[in-house]
Amino acid sequence: MILHIDMDAFFASIEQAINPRLKEKPLIVGSRDNRMHTVVCAASYEAKAYGIDSGMSSRDALQLCPNLEFVPAQQGRYIWISEQIFRMLEGYGFSLAYTSIDEFQMDINDSVEPQKFARQIQERIYADFHITASVGIAKNWLLAKLASKLNKPNGIAVLTDTNLTEILDLVAVGKICGVGKKTGQILSDLGVKTCLDLYLKSADFLEQNLGKYGFNLYLSLHSQERFEPAEEESRPKSVGHSYTLPRATQTPGFIRAWVRLLSEMVAQRLRAQNLLADTVHLWLNGPEMGNLGAQKAFHEGSNDGYQIYQRSLKIMAKIGPKMPKVRALGVTCSGLLPNRYLPLFEEQKRREDLLKTIDKINGRFGEGSIYPGIIGLTKRMPRI
Ligand SMILES: [Mg+2]
Incomplete structure (x- = not known):
């Protein structure tokens, strides 16, 4: 099984963990110092409750929530914590890969019970870094990543052969990593609205309508393969x-x-x-x-x-x-x-x-x- 471990509102959570005054407050992390002229690169869950999310202009965000707290992004800080989390996770001894600064994938075997192990990782992350993470568990990386989004924040979701179709039927196709607005529209026009609709389509169908990307999407969705951790040894000096x-x-x-x-x-x-x-x-x-x-x-x-x-x-x-x-x-x-x-x-x-x-x-x-x-x-x- 693959575990996809995704920190919840990573930058905003780090700022709240470091500064107790910001705890449980609506907070945005902006890419620039100027609180009126920047883009939201992370919003705390308290800010998300106002409809604020990353990508929004800070001006719009402040309109939605006038007492919004603002912190300019500390990129070095986030990268440093990300490295610490990676190292901590590496300690479990399973193969591990970065998917992004706040997302990691672990390829576990039968020696651990997936859900219990996921809970253990969440507790460890909270104890060491005072932030929460959500974990998705599934047979391949794409489904594990999707699962990690289903019970956010601090959630665990497991996609098994028995519950897979039932759960995929409830999730909009746009939740799948890589299905953006444009692809989502093409799929929707073809009657593919949920993740299950997509899952049930053949490789030929997806290739005909989405080209090579569609074919790769099919492979990613149905793959039983374990991921290959990036090889670090072959890099030049x-x-x-x-x-x-x-x-x-x-x-x-x-x-x-x-x-x-x-x-x-x-x-x-x-x-x-x-x-x-x-x-x-x-x-x-x-x-x-x-x-x-x-x-x-x-x-x-x-x-x-x-x-x-x-x-x-x-x-x-x-x-x-x-x-x-x-x-x-x-x-x-x-x-x-x-x-x-x-x-x-x-x-x-x-x-x-x-x-x-x-x-x-x-x-x-x-x-x-x-x-x-x-x-x-x-x-x-x-x-x-
Ligand atoms: Mg995240």
Whole structure:
């Protein structure tokens, strides 16, 4: 069986656990400091009772509940607690995977009774972190994830062969992970309204109407397979790109443009392997300076070319006011970790969508064909 463990209102619950004044109060966590101009990225259950939920503007939320408490998001805090929970769960010895910052999946065997074990995990999470979690139990990851939503908060739901159809019949199809508004509408037009309607459709039917996604959805719904925990061993130690210029140059804008391009190329390779780097290394070579290299760490892992470029610029700034002649240069990222997180906030989601599109374009037209613009960069970019 698969256990899907999902923290209830994770960010908001953490804030309430840390600050007793916020306990049992309607609370939102905003992606920015400005309480009037941000997006709700988490709402406490007390706030949800007013109809407030993530994705809503804080202005609308405040209108629904004027005495709403507000806390700007502390991303580092949430990631840190998530890591602690992961480590605690790992201690049970079953294979474990991240599904998102506040969701974990565990593949258990017959040595434990699923419901009792789920209760034990909930109690442990509450004792250690003072937050609650809901657990879904089913034969595969998709159904377990669905089950985790059925009795929120602090609930347990088990989908067994005997109760599966009865329960799926009560749940709207939009509750299934991956069925968004658009797919939901297509399904609804086909008469597929509940999860059971979807479950009873054939692979052919779903493929005909939803394409490859439909076929995969069928497989996910009916799979008896255990998930494969992500392999961590095969990841490289570092990812880098370098380039030798046709002749030595000391024009800062030109050198920066090259650093930018190399940073973007490195970032693209990190993203292709779903990795984050925690350190950037820049080296420059020139007739006057010989080999010169330095490194700089990130606060949090990154695979964003612009951030890699920014770190590289800081390294360059240390060289001095006058740029020596540069003949060759390279950007390398190390301290590589698997990227386990989905973007938390709207701004990050937009940035990630942009980067994904850029990766697609570069995949088709060649590396370095396009990358995000910034103000202050030279207009003419070098081409490889
Ligand atoms: Mg959650």
